[in-house]
Amino acid sequence: MSRFWSPVVQTLTPYVPGEQPQIQRLVKLNTNESPYGPSLKALQAITNSTNEDLRLYPDPEGLALKQAIADLHGLDPKQVFLGNGSDEVLAHVFQGLLKHDDPILFPDITYSFYPVYCKLFGIEYKTVPLNNLFNIQIEDYRISNGGIIFPNPNAPTGSPLERKSIEGLLAHNGNSVIVIDEAYVDYGTESCIPLLRGATCPENLLIVHTLSKSRALAGLRVGFAVGHPALIEGLERVKNSFNSYPLGRLAQTGAIAAIQDQAHLKTTSLKVIQTRERLLKQLQLLGFKTVPSTANFIFTSHPARSGEDLYQSLRKRGIIVRHFNLPRIKDYLRITIGTDQQCDELVSALQDIFKD
Amino acid sequence: MSRFWSPVVQTLTPYVPGEQPQIQRLVKLNTNESPYGPSLKALQAITNSTNEDLRLYPDPEGLALKQAIADLHGLDPKQVFLGNGSDEVLAHVFQGLLKHDDPILFPDITYSFYPVYCKLFGIEYKTVPLNNLFNIQIEDYRISNGGIIFPNPNAPTGSPLERKSIEGLLAHNGNSVIVIDEAYVDYGTESCIPLLRGATCPENLLIVHTLSKSRALAGLRVGFAVGHPALIEGLERVKNSFNSYPLGRLAQTGAIAAIQDQAHLKTTSLKVIQTRERLLKQLQLLGFKTVPSTANFIFTSHPARSGEDLYQSLRKRGIIVRHFNLPRIKDYLRITIGTDQQCDELVSALQDIFKD
Numbered sequence: 001m002s003r004f005w006s007p008v009v010q011t012l013t014p015y016v017p018g019e020q021p022q023i024q025r026l027v028k029l030n031t032n033e034s035p036y037g038p039s040l041k042a043l044q045a046i047t048n049s050t051n052e053d054l055r056l057y058p059d060p061e062g063l064a065l066k067q068a069i070a071d072l073h074g075l076d077p078k079q080v081f082l083g084n085g086s087d088e089v090l091a092h093v094f095q096g097l098l099k100h101d102d103p104i105l106f107p108d109i110t111y112s113f114y115p116v117y118c119k120l121f122g123i124e125y126k127t128v129p130l131n132n133l134f135n136i137q138i139e140d141y142r143i144s145n146g147g148i149i150f151p152n153p154n155a156p157t158g159s160p161l162e163r164k165s166i167e168g169l170l171a172h173n174g175n176s177v178i179v180i181d182e183a184y185v186d187y188g189t190e191s192c193i194p195l196l197r198g199a200t201c202p203e204n205l206l207i208v209h210t211l212s213k214s215r216a217l218a219g220l221r222v223g224f225a226v227g228h229p230a231l232i233e234g235l236e237r238v239k240n241s242f243n244s245y246p247l248g249r250l251a252q253t254g255a256i257a258a259i260q261d262q263a264h265l266k267t268t269s270l271k272v273i274q275t276r277e278r279l280l281k282q283l284q285l286l287g288f289k290t291v292p293s294t295a296n297f298i299f300t301s302h303p304a305r306s307g308e309d310l311y312q313s314l315r316k317r318g319i320i321v322r323h324f325n326l327p328r329i330k331d332y333l334r335i336t337i338g339t340d341q342q343c344d345e346l347v348s349a350l351q352d353i354f355k356d
Numbered sequence: 357m358s359r360f361w362s363p364v365v366q367t368l369t370p371y372v373p374g375e376q377p378q379i380q381r382l383v384k385l386n387t388n389e390s391p392y393g394p395s396l397k398a399l400q401a402i403t404n405s406t407n408e409d410l411r412l413y414p415d416p417e418g419l420a421l422k423q424a425i426a427d428l429h430g431l432d433p434k435q436v437f438l439g440n441g442s443d444e445v446l447a448h449v450f451q452g453l454l455k456h457d458d459p460i461l462f463p464d465i466t467y468s469f470y471p472v473y474c475k476l477f478g479i480e481y482k483t484v485p486l487n488n489l490f491n492i493q494i495e496d497y498r499i500s501n502g503g504i505i506f507p508n509p510n511a512p513t514g515s516p517l518e519r520k521s522i523e524g525l526l527a528h529n530g531n532s533v534i535v536i537d538e539a540y541v542d543y544g545t546e547s548c549i550p551l552l553r554g555a556t557c558p559e560n561l562l563i564v565h566t567l568s569k570s571r572a573l574a575g576l577r578v579g580f581a582v583g584h585p586a587l588i589e590g591l592e593r594v595k596n597s598f599n600s601y602p603l604g605r606l607a608q609t610g611a612i613a614a615i616q617d618q619a620h621l622k623t624t625s626l627k628v629i630q631t632r633e634r635l636l637k638q639l640q641l642l643g644f645k646t647v648p649s650t651a652n653f654i655f656t657s658h659p660a661r662s663g664e665d666l667y668q669s670l671r672k673r674g675i676i677v678r679h680f681n682l683p684r685i686k687d688y689l690r691i692t693i694g695t696d697q698q699c700d701e702l703v704s705a706l707q708d709i710f711k712d
Contacts, residue, residue, distance in 0.1 A: 002586035004454035005562055005593075005703045014596030017416050025426035027411075037408025046406045046606070052393025054575040054610075057568070058383075061375050084440050084577075087599045094477075099362035120451075177360045204360055216411040221440075230358035237361075240370030241476040243443045247576035250402070250606050254410075262514040 008120070015116045018322050027319045027345050029336040032184070032297050034216035036253075036271065036339075041173040042217065045257035046250050058249045060240075065252050068177075068259045069224055074197045078229040081236065084246040086183060086210035086223025087113065089235075093149075093206065095121045096230060096238035097177045100146035104176075107136055109329055111155050111181065118178040130157070134291050134299070138165045142172045151181035153173050153189045156324065156334040158293025167195065170202055177231065179206045186214035186269045187276070188294035196226055203228045215258045215294060222247060222255040272296045272337050279343045286350055297336045299329075307331040310353070317349040364476070369680070371472045374503045383675040383701050385692040388511075388540070388653050390572035392627065392695075394610075395620040396574065401613035402606050416596075421608050424615045425580055430553045433583040436690030437592065440602040440669040442539060442566035442579025443469065445591075449562065451477045452594035453533045453587060456502035460532075463492055464667040465685055467511050468535065484640050486513070490647050490655070495522045498528045507537035509545045514682065523551065526558055533587065535562045542570035542625045543632070544649040544650035552582055559584045570625050571614045571654060578603060578611040615617075628652045629695050635691075635699045642706055653692045655685075663687040 001010065013130065018031035037043075066077040085090035094117035098104050103124035106114050118125045128140045134157040141148055148169070153160040170178060185191045192207055206227035212218035225235065245254075258264075276298065279292055283300055290300040302310065307330050310324035314333075322334040337343065357366065374387035393399075423435040439445035450473035454460050459480035462470050474481045474696055484496045490513040497504055504525070509516040526534060541547045562583035570572035581591065595602065603611075614620075632654065636646055639656055646656040658666065663686050667679035670689075678690040693699065 002559065002584075002590055004453055004587060005590040006452055008455070009452050009590045009593050012593045012597045015592050015600060016596075016601040017413070020413055020415050033412055033413065034411050036411065038410050043406050043408075047403060050399050050402045050406065051437070052399075052572075054394050055390050055572040057373070057376055057387055057389065057574040058577075059376055074459070085599060085601055085686075087601070091598045096362055096365050097360055099364070103510045115660070116597045120594070212413070214581065216408075218413040218601075219410040221414075221601060221604040228358075231360060234358055234361040234365045237365050237368045237370050238476070241368045241370075241472045243441060244371060244373040245441055245574075245577060248577040248607065250603075251577075251604065275554065 008122070012119055012339045013116065017112045021320065025318060027338065027342050029342065029346065030320045030322045032213055033218050033337045034213060034268060034272070034296070035337070036216055036268040036344060038216040039258045039261035041261045042254045042258040049249055051254040054065070054249060058245055058247060058252055060244045063248070065256050068256045069226070072131065072262070073193050073226060075226055076229070077211035079113050079196060079226050079232055081232045082247055083296040085212065085221040086181070088246060089208055089223045089225050090181070091117055092119065092235050092238045092242070093179055093208070093225065094123060096234045097206065098147040098149065098179070099123045100176065102144055102146035102176070103142055103147045104147040104149065104150050105143070107154060109157065111151055112151060112324070114187050116276050129346070134160055135159050135244060137202055138169050141169055145176050147176045147179065148156065149179040149181065150171065151183060152183050152192070153293065153295045155184065155295065156322065157291045157299045158184070158295035158297055159291055159332040160294040163190040163192055163195070166192050172204060174204065177204045177206055179190070181208045182212045183213055185209070186265060187273055187296045193226060194350070201228050203230065203305055206231050206247045210253055211258055215340070216268065217254065217258055220251050220254050222251050234276055256321070275340050275343055276337045278340065279347070282347045286347070286354060297334050299332050299334050307333055313353045314346070315348055317352065319346055319349050364478070368475055368574050369472065371469045375676070377676065380473055383694065383698050385694050386676045386678045386704065388569055388692045389574050390569060390624060390628070390652070391693070391698060392572055392584055392624040395614045395617035397617045398614040399609045402610040404482070404607040405605055408696050410605060414603060416434060416600045418603050418608055418702050421603070421612050422617070424612045425582070426468070428615055428618070429549050429582060429583055430677040434583070435552060435557070435582050435588055437581040437588045438603055439579045439596070441568065441577040442564050443536070444563055445579045446537070447473055448591050448594045448598070449535055449564070449581065450474065452590050453477045453562065454503040454505065454535070456532065458500055458502035458532070460505065461497055461499070461501045462505050463473040463510060465490065465513065468680070470505060482606060492517055497525055499564055501532050502527065503535065504531045505535040505537065507539060508548070508570055509649065509651045511540065511541050512653065512678065512685070513647045514540070514651035514653055514657045515647055519546040519548055522548050526561060528672065530560065533560045534565060535560055537543060537564045539564070539566045540651035541565070542621060543629055543652045544639065549582060554596055557584050557609040559586065562587050567611055567614055570621055572624065573610065573614055576607050576610050578607050626703050631696050631699055632693045634696065635693065635703070638703045642703070642710060653690050655690050657688045663689055669709045670702070673708065675702055675705050
């Protein structure tokens, strides 16, 4: 605390990310990283760019990367906005598109960074409860609002909405921006990106993606948003008033190669899906109740043990998962889908815990 | 323009960085990059980290890099704040430390991003004119203010202040933060970092550095601030409400190696200083009037030609420098110090221009 802080700083409750332990032997199932490495083509592209050209600033607009993303998704490069991880993209979205007179809406159980952004930028918000099965009830969002944001599938539940539900919401919500955070879309959720193609692109739909999950590049820090060119232009204005060069040369070159390697994405995502379904059955045998997930994580609880107890007991056994000490979900664990072997270690540890 | 933009977006006039031309044959003297490549140890460290661990998030706190910076400068790691380039550091500084009731102060001729940050975050400011020799008159800052910020040496003039002038200002300015942007300090300016060491560290002095200039890593995007731990804590709160992981794995590992390679910094900075002094004499022979510079650029004008004319004439000859079409300085060019050979090409081009 210091009298030199701007007044808003004293009111902030910063987001706390899942820990990045320095111990190598742990089974790390807490931050939804891919258990498989990134595309070898991405690694090669980075290696090829690790040379004296690093003395030069990167392309401030990232045009080649925008083009690669546009090509992949059937969009125009003017529909693409880039950021230093999707968290930075979201920060600019909150400041640039979601600060209006009316409060914005998001689920009561969702990505816990959203209320943090609101505090930072002085944005009013109202949370909309998930139903008892932890599903978003899309019709609950048909109220006056300054914007709507949620992940699809939602986090930390893993629960998806169909594209047609979001189309229905769009039809009823013409006066504010709807932001769909598709960080986890590649594990079995219908993407809304097709809605953005061509002349029928809605003026008020923005979709956010990251390369930190299915592209296995959390360590490189690249995210993007796609939407109507006018929304993108608003984000560019904020970005260019904040940092001209958010993406370095290695991030840009690595991301281009990763985006172009769809085969790697598909192979690794499929493996994660298969492991998820396998793990679900194993957890069911142990008595866990798990929310149906189309993400690379599951949200699960056990009637006989508290979430805190399970979290600590797993930790003692070298397995780190995520536990949120928050209303409604304090007895749940969010478990990242690792390799089959990592998930087997998790199941063994749980068997051991339930033996006690 | 879109009705979905937050109201502030419509008022923004984003910063325009110097262009990053894609043509390789140009002599690029417009964005103050080092003409020499980065430390080979930094390149090696990046190469060693380009592996499947990129699937994992980086250390959100960057503790190893903070320690390396603290070790170099004789500080505690709690006195170090990291950012995705010093532009991001400055953005957090404006939002977190410079937004108060009173307007902040900076020179009328200085880094043109400062008023852009003020617009983005709704900060009032007042500019303080440089004198006719383009020097900061430090006593002009002894007025009520919400904060003071300037680069030392100043940009785009290259003109330095002695440390004792800044100490004098500190003695008169106990109620707001003084931010010294030392982006160009390594080319012959006295750093204020020694003031931060030990128990006498002022509560209200913050110093910002970048690895984009003397460390030749503009393409990697790393900057930092050093100051009193309470100021750093305020910045961390803002950063952790904006983006948990601003520095990727490659940026952190490359920056550590670069910070530890002082020999490379000293050798390349000395070469730049020698070339600067050589170029100054050549420009003098051509009739240029140049502001005395301790930066890796010079600020110069010619009585017989307008700045715009010189800028365009050089551009036609494949040499890009920076020209600001702003009051008081529109007849000046800011020229980055390149290699001796690049500067000779510049001088030849100017000789050619004056032949016409």
